[in-house]
Amino acid sequence: MIPKVPLDKQIKKAVNGDEATAYAAKQSLVDVVAAYPITPQTIIVEKFSEFVANGEVYTEFVPVESEHSAMSAVIGAAAAGARAFTATASQGLALMLENLYIASALRLPLVLVVANRALSAPINIHCDHSDAMMMRDAGWVQIFAENTQEAYDTTIQAFKIAEDPEVQLPVAVNLDGFILSHTLEDIYMLPDEEVQKFLGGYRKPVKTYVDYLGKEVEVKLDPSNPISIGPLDLYDYYFEHKVPQAVAMEKVKEVVKRVNEEWFELSGRKYGDGVIDAWGVEDADVVVAVLGSTSGTVRYVAKELRKEGKKVGVLRIRLFRPFPFDEVRDLLKEVKVVGVMDRALSFGSFGPSFLEISTALQGIRNSPLMVNYIYGLGGRDVPPSHVKQVFNELEEIMKSGEVGKRLRFLGVRER
Amino acid sequence: MGDKSSVKEPRGWKSLPLGALPYRLSLDYKTGDWRALKPVIDYGKCVNCMLCWLYCPDSAILWDGKKVFMNYDYCKGCGICSDVCPTKAIKMVPEGE
Ligand code: SF4
Ligand code: SF4
Numbered sequence: 001m002i003p004k005v006p007l008d009k010q011i012k013k014a015v016n017g018d019e020a021t022a023y024a025a026k027q028s029l030v031d032v033v034a035a036y037p038i039t040p041q042t043i044i045v046e047k048f049s050e051f052v053a054n055g056e057v058y059t060e061f062v063p064v065e066s067e068h069s070a071m072s073a074v075i076g077a078a079a080a081g082a083r084a085f086t087a088t089a090s091q092g093l094a095l096m097l098e099n100l101y102i103a104s105a106l107r108l109p110l111v112l113v114v115a116n117r118a119l120s121a122p123i124n125i126h127c128d129h130s131d132a133m134m135m136r137d138a139g140w141v142q143i144f145a146e147n148t149q150e151a152y153d154t155t156i157q158a159f160k161i162a163e164d165p166e167v168q169l170p171v172a173v174n175l176d177g178f179i180l181s182h183t184l185e186d187i188y189m190l191p192d193e194e195v196q197k198f199l200g201g202y203r204k205p206v207k208t209y210v211d212y213l214g215k216e217v218e219v220k221l222d223p224s225n226p227i228s229i230g231p232l233d234l235y236d237y238y239f240e241h242k243v244p245q246a247v248a249m250e251k252v253k254e255v256v257k258r259v260n261e262e263w264f265e266l267s268g269r270k271y272g273d274g275v276i277d278a279w280g281v282e283d284a285d286v287v288v289a290v291l292g293s294t295s296g297t298v299r300y301v302a303k304e305l306r307k308e309g310k311k312v313g314v315l316r317i318r319l320f321r322p323f324p325f326d327e328v329r330d331l332l333k334e335v336k337v338v339g340v341m342d343r344a345l346s347f348g349s350f351g352p353s354f355l356e357i358s359t360a361l362q363g364i365r366n367s368p369l370m371v372n373y374i375y376g377l378g379g380r381d382v383p384p385s386h387v388k389q390v391f392n393e394l395e396e397i398m399k400s401g402e403v404g405k406r407l408r409f410l411g412v413r414e415r
Numbered sequence: 416m417g418d419k420s421s422v423k424e425p426r427g428w429k430s431l432p433l434g435a436l437p438y439r440l441s442l443d444y445k446t447g448d449w450r451a452l453k454p455v456i457d458y459g460k461c462v463n464c465m466l467c468w469l470y471c472p473d474s475a476i477l478w479d480g481k482k483v484f485m486n487y488d489y490c491k492g493c494g495i496c497s498d499v500c501p502t503k504a505i506k507m508v509p510e511g512e
Contacts, residue, residue: 106435208432230434
């Protein structure tokens with residue numbers, strides 16, 4: 001299929017993951033950016049302030065004094081009807097946390113890029129997913145990109161997903177710190193006007209009926225139709241205000257899939273069905289599930305093993321919130337052993353993806369045996385040899401039928 | 416507007432406006448019953464400087480063109496007005512006295 005914008009009409013540019021998302025935001029007619037720099041997200045903020053200084057965008061750029069303020073400022077901007085964007089990582093995301101819950105409950109379609117980085121202590125600037133997993137209950141849509149091209153594509157898609165009338169939720173785009181954020185890759189970008197057409201121009205706030213105004217108004221702070229957003233709500237209405245968040249989440253999967261297809265027709269690029277990017281899973285005995293950039297390494301190893309005749313597959317989860325339970329269940333129900341690789345740990349429990357996939361497979365007769373591998377904390381490298389070890393162990397489990405230790409640490413020194 | 420908003424039937428989530436928007440006006444929340452201490456103005460001492468009016472965090476002090484007065488439906492009894500009054504015209508008296 002020839003995309004609407006063929007490759008020779010796209011802009012080829014060598015950029016790192018941070019720059020890719022900054023370019024995506026630049027093309028997305030963002031009204032307000034409020035951000036505070038933190039490694040490894042810094043380049044996004046630097047690059048975007050460059051666009052502002054050069055007059056390349058009409059965006060109001062607010063250089064705030066902390067991430068708490070960054071999130072507060074974009075919440076305010078979005079509540080006023082603006083398309084707003086910010087980016088952070090690690091401790092910065094931790095500082096944003098209380099406001100993340102507010103953004104989603106107010107149904108503000110913000111876009112946040114997280115350049116995933118470990119949380120202190122000990123202080124560490126390198127990649128893991130502890131920061132993203134900290135916000136998994138905050139009511140945000142969470143997507144994990146595998147490479148820089150996908151980080152660019154997904155950041156643009158994120159605005160469309162967030163602003164869909166059925167969704168109206170904030171979206172976090174995750175890219176692995178340094179591995180993607182700082183690594184130069186040739187990517188293809190669409191011309192500005194194609195991105196703007198794809199998004200339907202500037203943001204248009206949705207309408208809702210307000211009793212005391214006696215009419216439908218746009219959900220935004222507007223002196224001619226004054227509304228209060230998020231005031232006191234006790235045991236009488238708080239619960240009724242939370243249920244719609246859960247209901248909106250149920251709509252997200254279909255929108256992500258549709259946007260993935262629309263983007264494919266436009267650019268020629270798509271990522272699985274949008275929520276899961278599976279490789280070799282159909283007839284696989286053994287599957288490794290993984291998020292983010294490590295998926296590339298796992299697929300590389302899986303391809304090598306396929307050449308040796310091993311029936312192995314890779315399940316890359318692209319959409320983590322809402323979690324694609326039905327899709328995971330359908331893809332994995334016939335598999336014999338599933339190894340879930342998590343770049344984060346819920347201390348006292350398992351890795352977050354392991355918990356989700358276990359839930360997805362719950363209740364299936366002869367459901368697959370499952371093992372959880374915690375890997376790459378604090379940026380620890382994951383060479384193909386480690387992934388090969390995972391596949392070998394999974395094969396042994398398949399042969400013996402014995403799972404043994406369910407929580408394993410990959411690539412960590414003992415003694 | 417006040418009348419329109421005093422809906423008696425509790426609403427279900429399907430008929431609430433989008434995004435943590437209350438369907439009632441905040442005016443329907445009479446926060447005056449949170450008060451333990453009540454501000455009372457001694458008009459003999461008041462010089463109409465309007466500092467209390469400016470400082471009240473609940474906009475519960477009003478101006479009728481001649482004098483300031485409290486709207487006890489919303490005054491929470493924080494005592495800020497009493498604190499900022501330059502002539503010590505506002506006394507905080509325990510509720511019920
Ligand atoms: S006590 Fe507090 S709330 Fe009440 S009128 Fe004085 S300043 Fe306002
Ligand atoms: S601050 Fe005191 S003097 Fe000034 S208007 Fe209020 S009550 Fe009167």
